[in-house]
Amino acid sequence: MIKNFIACIVSSVAMISATAQSTAAKFSWTNLPTITEPVFKKDTFNVLRYGAVADGLTLNTTSISKAIDDCSARGGGVVLVPGGLWLTGPIEMKSNVNLHVVRDAVLLFTTDFNQYKLIEGNFEGSRSARNQSPIGGTNLENIAISGRGVIDGNGDAWRMVGRDRLTEAEWKRKVASGGLVSSDGRTWFPSAKTKLAFEQKRNATLQPGQTLKDFDDIKDYLRPNLLVLANCKKVLLEGVTFQNSPAWCLHPLLCEDLTVRAVQVKNPDYAQNGDGIDVESCKNVLIEGSTFDCGDDGICIKSGRDEEGRKRGKPTENVIIRNNLVYKAHGGFVIGSEMSGGARNVFVYDCSFMGTDIGLRFKTARGRGGVVENIYVKNIRMKDIVHDAVFFDMYYFMKPPAANEKIVVPTVTEATPQFQNFYISNVVCNGAERGLFIRGLPEMSVKNIYLDNLVLKTAKGAEIIEADGIHLNNVQLFSQTTKPVIYVENSNHLELNGIRYTANPERLLSVNGEKSGNIVVTNTASSNNPNMVEFNHGANATMVTAK
Template identity: 55%
Template sequence: MIKFLAFLSLLALPGLAVAQQSALPPVKTTSFRADTFSIAKYGAVADALTSNTGAFQKAIDECSQKGGGVVLVPRGQWLTGPIEMRSNVNLHVAAGALIQFSDNRADYKLHKTNWEGLDAVRNQALIYGKNLENVAITGQGILDGAGEAWWMVQKGRSTEGEWKQLVASGGFLNEKQDRWYPSAQSLKGTTVKEAGVLTEEKSEIKDFEEIKDYLRPDFLVLDQCKRLLFEGVTFQNSPAWTVHPMRSEDVIVRNINVLNGPYTPNTDALDLESCKNGIVEGCTFSAGDDAICIKSGRNEQGRKRAMPTENFIIRNCKVYRGHGGFVIGSEMSGGARNLYVSNITMIGTDIGLRFKTTRGRGGVVENIFIQDIDMKDIPGEAILFDMYYMIKDPTPQVAGSKERPVSPAKPVDESTPQFRKIQIRNVTCNGAKTGIMVRGLPEMAIKDISIENAVLQSEKGLVCIEADNISLKNVTLLPTSTDPVMEVHNSQNITLDNVKYAPGATVLLRVSGADKAKNVRLVNTDVSKAKQPLELGENVKKKAVVVSKR
């Protein structure tokens, strides 16, 4: 039965490397006994006043001890502190049920875990489990994380009235008086470099007590688990990352909602970190940070872990807010591969398809297949490959100059990240700063990227820097700034096939970077509609670019 379900899931993704998909291992599913353990029978009271932490935990523990089954959360508002899942338990949140997690930060204890790809100390997740098997959270109810008890708030992202009310409520302001923190500990954490990260100097939980409130908990963490199901429920107001399966396998995320405010810090919707084999489908995300995130550890620790996120089908989802709609990185040091993404709608995400990394990460991202993506009102890039995440543009153009300064290469070693073998097709974007941006490293080009059948309306068209074997086919670029429509710098083996653009473009294609410009081909394209079809940068040889008029 499992193999048949996996086969059906592949049929739902026509045109996406069928041979590779058929080689994906089947996703093993959860299965539970019919026995039901209602939290009400363990003393829980749905009055939004009584703490039901003990009742939740007793129901979960006894359910697991008796061979598993369903822990039922009936209709009503149930206040609780953090809870721990157990093997063979399906926590079922019924329609009309609201699990309200405590806003008392003292209810959450510090523990050793992993966050943002590094071994760290954090407040325990609201829902936590480790080394479990056959675990689910299902139903039509709501889980509220009381994130407002933990979040920093920026003055510039609040109305004047909201800011005055917040400051009057208590809390602490930073030195510039433009950020509000809920406690002194929360503010103090901003002064600590790599706050929460375990080191030789700070290796015990007690070493982090003075910044406890700064170390906000994730909503849900299931670590090193097998056979996980999250279905139907709504997670909202998370203190930090929301749904975070980590170092786990056989993960199904189906028809869930994640609702976090637009400026809530680090509230990623879904983080699949070093996970293997799974399906994400039918979900709706709105977050204060990235929405659908693929991660696998950070820097040396991530490379040593050597656990890529791999073998996932992600489909039929909507993203309304977020820093990125579908994102790989930046903590991708263990790699990512064999990901099949289709039918995703993004409205108002800062960036649409976002691949991000930087020197020091290492890791290989490859064999990524994406199709049927629709975007609207994207403030940044519709499609972004960036190896300079959180770093100033290494080759900014000087005002008035069309040339980019030289960016020196560094030695290639295990800490050099790689993006390669990525196919994207059938994309629309109605409004973005840049349609496509590819920015590799001088020592490691972004390689083997194919973008086919796209219509992108944006301020800038294509910006391609330090790339090798990039192909655009049947792509319509409609930038408001057409000097140029497409810029290719320090790149080789670039094929621009049947590119369409609005008549009257100032420059259709600019190629620069004399040392690396090679085999740039503009083919099957009507260049007559541009005032200047081709502009060559300083010392770029004519033979480096081939323009084949249609």
């Protein structure tokens, strides 16, 4: 009877592996997406010819805009921003224009909020009232921003900041610069409108029946993204430093054939919503050779939020992310949490994360919906990660139930998110709070996650909760906490093969919950020692087979 039981476990695990591998065969590292880059005429339109003055005082909005308009009207070419400090208000890109900012040029956006009109935009996946972005473009084709210069959004003028995020000297300088301080002395605001919005907990989302006039009294609070390109085709961002954005730095939305190459993206670590790049509902994307150092997620994939995102129904798909470096950020490579349109066929490789809060970060929650699948990650190096090296969480901004808590499991609907078919290999992490964290929902497990050849030197090992079809092969968990090395809760069909860990752990495996089962441990030292496995909250010894 025991032999038959074991045979059933092995058979079911093999079936899961075969199914997932068959799905993976449709998309592979040998069949990467193809991205088409824009091509431009050689005609050059120097902004000096249109009256621009590089003195850091003259507002050059009109001159730069005239150069862009003239270039596009004449069939396209290069709008040249030569060396100098160029103060400007918001500018709009046009089709067939390559805005080229040379090495010793700084394009600096004004702190005069009146230069930025209120518009209907999209932020965090929702229709929102926003200030006009410093650089924008809609329904364009064949555009680029290139060069080696700097584009500075002057974001500190827009951002409120907490006293605890600054040194005492920085705080004193901030207060002396103007603005207002909260009654408790803990928060600095750049203007009365920003302070009002914060105190009243106002929301920027445009509700039915609201107009932009309803947001006039809090206009300054509606911080723009530095660059927003919506529904554009054949886009190139190359070589430029984008920095000090009021909110997200780079936001391509509903774009196709997007190339981001050798850019530098910099935001202060205290910058709220200071994401590096948020690729939302885009198709055919290449991000390579770039560096991100920002106040929120570094390289992020999104596709809309909740019902609005599901109605849009546009996944981010066919994406290559390679040879990038991420320093300070909430996550190095991130999907979510606004992923209601889904994400698929994403290839991430040869990247390094240094000092990010989380390395590989996949996040969602009930209500989002959307399917994230066919995600391929390999050759990732991490150092000094604050929290988790590899992180899946379907309880983003939600409180999960306790291990033994009895709950009513919700019905699966179109608002139920899904994470499935992830293939992660060759990851090295030197320093993190935890190596691996996977947490699905009771009604929807995180499914079919393949982790091969990982070396994780961390404080804690791995936690796997509400998951199905998790495969750890040749994973080294050198964790300080070894009771247990791997914690499992209400998870099924786990293959743990060739697990290496810190010598003499107190416990290798802790299995919890009556929904756990079909856990097969192979080629792992001490796995046959009954003292190395514990069972709690309805779990029992029949759930684990050691070979």
